Amino acid sequence: MTTVSPLEDSTLRWSIGVTPLACTIGAELSGVDLAAAAHDDDLFAELRALLLEYKVLFVRDQDISRADHVALARRFGELEDHPVAGSDPDHPGLVRIYKDLDSAPEHYENAYHCDATWRQHPPMGSVLRCVETPPVGGDTIWVNMAEAYRRLPEHVKDRIQGLRARHSIEASFGAAMPAERRHELAQRFPDAEHPVVRTHPETGEQILFVNSFTTHLVNYHTPENVRFGFDYAPGAAELLHYLMRQASVPEFQVRWRWTPNSFAIWDNRCTQHYAVQDYWPAVRKMERAGIIGDLPY
Numbered sequence: 001m002t003t004v005s006p007l008e009d010s011t012l013r014w015s016i017g018v019t020p021l022a023c024t025i026g027a028e029l030s031g032v033d034l035a036a037a038a039h040d041d042d043l044f045a046e047l048r049a050l051l052l053e054y055k056v057l058f059v060r061d062q063d064i065s066r067a068d069h070v071a072l073a074r075r076f077g078e079l080e081d082h083p084v085a086g087s088d089p090d091h092p093g094l095v096r097i098y099k100d101l102d103s104a105p106e107h108y109e110n111a112y113h114c115d116a117t118w119r120q121h122p123p124m125g126s127v128l129r130c131v132e133t134p135p136v137g138g139d140t141i142w143v144n145m146a147e148a149y150r151r152l153p154e155h156v157k158d159r160i161q162g163l164r165a166r167h168s169i170e171a172s173f174g175a176a177m178p179a180e181r182r183h184e185l186a187q188r189f190p191d192a193e194h195p196v197v198r199t200h201p202e203t204g205e206q207i208l209f210v211n212s213f214t215t216h217l218v219n220y221h222t223p224e225n226v227r228f229g230f231d232y233a234p235g236a237a238e239l240l241h242y243l244m245r246q247a248s249v250p251e252f253q254v255r256w257r258w259t260p261n262s263f264a265i266w267d268n269r270c271t272q273h274y275a276v277q278d279y280w281p282a283v284r285k286m287e288r289a290g291i292i293g294d295l296p297y
Contacts (some may be wrong), residue, residue: 012062016046020054025144025271026254027054034263035064037074047265048076051125052203056142056254056266062129063261066091066287067223073127073289080123080292082116083189084173088287097286099277109275111212112143112247115268115273115290118169118213120192123268124257124293130258134282141255141274142266148246149197160243163196163220167213198296200270209296210243247272258284269293 017030027050037043051057070091073079079093088094097109115123142233149157168174170186177185196217198209220236246252256264266273268290 016050018050018054021058021100021256022254024147024252025054025142026056026058026119026256028058028060030059032059033064034059034062034072035068038068038075044072044075051265051267055144055146055271056264057069058256058262058264060259062263065095065279069127069129069287070289073291076127077124077219077293080116080290082290083169083185093289095288095290097288099280099284101283102185110277112141112244112272113212114145114209114272116169117167117194117209117211118172118189118192119246121295122192122194122293123290125266125268126264126288126290128264128266128286128288130260130262131285131287132283133258134279134284137276137279137282138284139255139257139266139276141216141253141276142264143247143249143272143274144252144270145208145247145272146200146203146205146270147252148249151249151252152208154245156242157197159239160196164193164218164241165196165210165214166216167192167194167211168215169213171215172213179285191215193295198257198269199295203270205270208243208246210240210274211247212244214240214244216240247274269296 016032018031019028020026021028029050032043034049037047047057065087070079070093073093081087081093082095085095086095088096105266115126120227169189170182170191174182174185194209196208196210198207199205200207217236217240220239221232226232226235256262
């Protein structure tokens, strides 16, 4: 079903068609020019409100410049580079995620993850453009982690309240590096510690905030949780893995099939995503502008 979401002032020239794509997350937009949204305050305000509602927005057929792509993302906040993936030299903060015939298959994206939670301040969100996509395959899945938390059994919610977890770039991107480079990466980006359940700073939603960058729970070993060593190891790891598996529940997901010049805009604070790598040796090229976020609480 397609609905039209008008701006508060109906005399304004912009209105956006909204087609929900799944019951809990995701909507495809029509009648919107993202280049215009980069420079029009009212249109951007509507776009931002829809993002808070649907958590990930999809738009097709947006043949806009890299400068406008960056300008749109900057409306949400300052941009960040990625220490491993390469950026466009003329547009700092625009990360090039190119999987082509000259690069070996890489498998760091095909896991459910929330971008860069190894940072002390993980990204607020991202604006991702498809430059080139395989004729079939290469889809991306997004997951509503607020819904994942809401649907947890109450006794699990009670058990994880107040728990914190460690997130590591060394244990993820660094794992494929020689030891010296891996250790240098860890020095530049020490492991971050975040709450297992974070609060969305704008909506107030409670969000399950563990993913494939999470290595372990840091404050589980208490008299309330641990009677004997087996309660902690592997007991804590089993709890963490149970929580991480919630991202794989289809009822919390939406799946997007890319076409050239299609965009996804997502709220990284309350979602995870999974880039399906089923297309090798076909080529897939994406460009992402990541937006600096806040300290999770």
